[in-house]
Amino acid sequence: MAFRAPDYSRFAGPRSRAPAWWPIWRMTFRRGWNSVWVKRFTLLGLAIGLGTTVLLYGVQQVLPEWRELLEAAGEGSGQGEVLRFDAGAYLVLLRLFLYPVLLPLAVLLGYDLIAGDLRSNALESYFCRPVTPWTYVLGRTGALLSYLMLATLAPLLWIWIFDLSTAPEGHFETIRRVPFGLSASLLLTGVTLSLLIQALTTLTRSGTWTALALAGLFLGSEFFANMFASINQEPDFRILAFFENLDAVANGFMGFPDETAGRPGFEACVAFQAGVSLLSLAYLLRRVKRSALVG
């Protein structure tokens, strides 16, 4: 950049028409990429996606009829199970992305976004510009969610496309539901986690306390869900158990609802996550407004 004299000058260039949430979205996204641990987990997700496709490609090259061999192996095991690379295999992959990638990423990226802004009073700088609390939350949450989807949904869909392009005719019917199942499950869980974590940060105003509160919430939810379910003899209380809830939502959207007795219903779990999202959003907006707009 050329040297400029320390003088003020008026700006005469054209103004952008981009919405105000767009720069917030981009900065949040970039902040994620600049964090070492967030970058590592993102690369882990992308590496799992790429590694799986490389594996599939290698197997395809060495054993072009591997799909039939897999089925035959399943039948030969004598346990009555059919081994196929179908929607069930994608459910296993989905869980692989859900717990080791999406969950830690949501915490690592989301825990200090709004808490940091509250500490540095950045909200006042935002809201004296064309930014409303809605735009702000949209920018922050949208970026967080996009980041989570980039590290989870994108590699999963990449695997699906690769699988489809190398599979024999008729395979599409067995994996037709997969893109919807993956997208719906990851989006709902991603939105719930993004909003819940950010709502917690506005309460604690500290990254450390947010992480501790989340750990307490995840572990405590199992205990309380078990307690309520056994006291009331009502398995739907198990929707409160965080990990069980995530499992039930993933199973349901992928077309394998778990109807075992004593397990929470799919619809109840979806409704619970939607409810948590709405409550978190309402609380988040209220706190953001109160922090910057009054006082």
Added chain:
Amino acid sequence: MSDSPRESVPVLELEGLVVRYGRFTALQGLDARFQGGSLGLLGPNGAGKSSLLRAILGLIRPARGSIRVLGRDLRRGGAALRRRVGYMPERDSWIGGVSGVAGLAHLAEISGLRRDDAMIRAHDVLHFTGLAEERYRPVATYSVGMRQRYKLAAALVHDPDVLFLDEPTNGMDPRGRVRMLELVDRVRREHGIHLIVASHLLPDVERLCDEVWVLDAGRLRMADTLERLTAEARGAKRVRLPAAAAARALAEAAGREGFEVQEGERAAEVILSRPDREVEAREVFRLARRLGLEVHGLKPAARSLEQAFVEVLEGDG
């Protein structure tokens, strides 16, 4: 001088503005108009200065009344309007996790500048405010004075038409304060940016502003130009004599001649005015010569902003 127009529409118009925080009423029905230039909002702590600024910026929703900035109603064109104003808040405020220049470029983009322009402007205003050396450091590591200048840079980065400053020299050392006032004054004088300054530091307002609104307990006690506010009486003269006795003699004689006479701040000082016209220097000298008195000083009588401010708050304004 910039070619920025001094709009014919008023920069700020308030009509029956009421702001409440729960049951507490911070602003009680303000009606006022600021045509343009530089305006100082004066008042003791809790008078409602910051509340007024925040209401003008749309950070607080008024309970009643209307605010028009640059001719636009805040309720209808709030977002578009906020692209044209810059605000320097009283509290420290910055974007965390990034360098000073990146945070500033981000704020410029939000205010409607394109990405490349935003980055160039961020560098420019940091040069202007004297933070060029520190621009790649996180703002959290800046000193108090640097943070004040950073807030000014943030208010200027998108090149606003109106600049709102809330206690701009808060916590600054004397040298830093003078430098900050110089920066603001340059922006105002050389580039025609309208200025609205809320401060309880009267010398700051005296240095920067042409017009003053005095607020007290949420009410507008006085709105006038600084010149009129500080002038004791139009055309009055402050006469300094060698001794208190001489001042008393001049006062008696002047009273007989139809002057209005007031005591000065010192015993050997007297302030002479005429109800209908300006007091001329030669008539003061003629009177003194007739009494055989030596005039040691003669200058237009003016009161300090501090005196005027106290008088307004005590109900004499």
